[in-house]
Amino acid sequence: MKSKPGIWMIGDLQGCYEPLRELLAHPDIQSDPDAQLWFAGDLVNRGPDSLATLKAVMALGDRAISVLGNHDLHLLAVAAGVRKAGKSDTLDDILNAPDAQEMIDWLRHCPLAHYEQRHLLVHAGVLAKWDVEKTLELAAEVEAALRGPDWKAMLQKMYGNEPVYWKDEFEGGKRLRVIINALTRMRMCDSHGHMEFSFKGAPINNGQLMPWFDVPNRAIRDDTVVFGHWSTLGLMIRPDAICLDSGCVWGRQLTAMRLQDHKLVQISCQQYRNPQGS
Template identity: 55%
Template structure:
């Protein structure tokens, strides 16, 4: 499911885990064991315990949901044999696990976007011309491919940087590629929604003519609160229309969770310190 009714208890959104199971253990000890959790993607990769992280989140059942991140999709593509492993990948324990097929099936059935109680969760960002309902509809199109019988062939064609912008006439794999790139890779774009895929630095490092996707004037998702991760060099951003939660756990930063409360003043933040496993700009 990608659209949920509000829980009696406000969920906590959790930033990028990237296989840091020990940090997740510490974080979970600080929230009530029945508190709903919403993970913003990149559950695995580069951290030391990808398999345990994936098993932990899956075992939470209906308590938890996770949107897909770029590293999660990369794992699926590697498992499908259509993408090579990266030098910093830490996926071997998952791929060799006795329950690998079950874990990958569970991962394939995760949403790319989740709309819940006026919060829109995505891993990276959204294009300025999309509305929140449109984001969910476009995510559904990709989810249908990932959950279908030809998911391996779909993943063989989904990677790439073109087209770098959306228009309503896009069809087929080009349409799906723009959706995946926006929802799982976006940091900077132009006012017209042209995406930049090179810059990883934080605010103040935007290429000429580009800006953070969430600061584009007239962004059509301004009527909901966006919850995202992906951008570790950005750090924690908490404002009425945005909760950016990737605080670089795998890089030696913190693992962050924030309460998805309607009142911004009640969006409690919980953070735990994390060991450094990688360089964020490597």
């Protein structure tokens, strides 16, 4: 009897095509050709080949599920004309491609959260007040706006650090901004669970500031949140939280983990390191 296809969860790619190609050719992943591949977001930007990376993920078809990361949303904003490209961006090859619109539309239809087998995949984190059901509902609000005819106008409201907390009464741009910031940008929170965006280094927990996954009384307790976004945290495996951003674009490693048994496949990225990624 043929075994059920597995699920491999993969950390931030950030335009690093060669490590992705090497990962997909790894015997452990090749041995399960029907396996689902979950990508933790930030498919593009900063690395040397955003175009090939994005096309490779798209070519996986239904096998691939990628949540949107902050760099993916930045690409959408630049494509929409609501944000200028930054000096360290490596997005021109996508924006200037003849099929650029097809790639932009594909990204617009990616989710912000995905849940299966008691694992919740997001790019950055989940606010302490949100359980799995609430997270998926709020993610769906942003997804609907991104897939709608006014998606460019929605992206104009995305930028800013305020509010840093959640209230069900929030509406409009304020509401969408909190959802996007939590799911794609958050790393640290204060003791009240309010987001703190200025801290980007390795995590600390001094009672005043702490990683979002250490905020007391989190609503998600019996499921595992899988995320990327935090290369200075690196690979972290806990029953309630798994970080898969092991700094591929910074010349460290690209990490994949099999959901069913936590088997790891890691690709060294030192030889592929992009000088811009530092």
